[in-house]
Amino acid sequence: MALAPTSTDGITPDYINPLLATATPSASVTGVRILDAKTYGE
Numbered sequence: 001m002a003l004a005p006t007s008t009d010g011i012t013p014d015y016i017n018p019l020l021a022t023a024t025p026s027a028s029v030t031g032v033r034i035l036d037a038k039t040y041g042e
Contacts, residue, residue, distance in 0.1 A: 008034045 005011050013029045020027050 008037045 005015060011032055011034065013032060016029045016032065020029060
């Protein structure tokens with residue numbers, strides 16, 4: 001499994017799909033849109 005992303009740039013379908021497949025193998029993500037992001041401590 002890939003390491004956790006350190007920024008929103010790393011949150012992609014390639015990162016999310018293997019995580020999602022552990023709970024629901026037939027589900028998949030085709031796109032990701034980040035609406036807002038905060039860093040630790042904000």
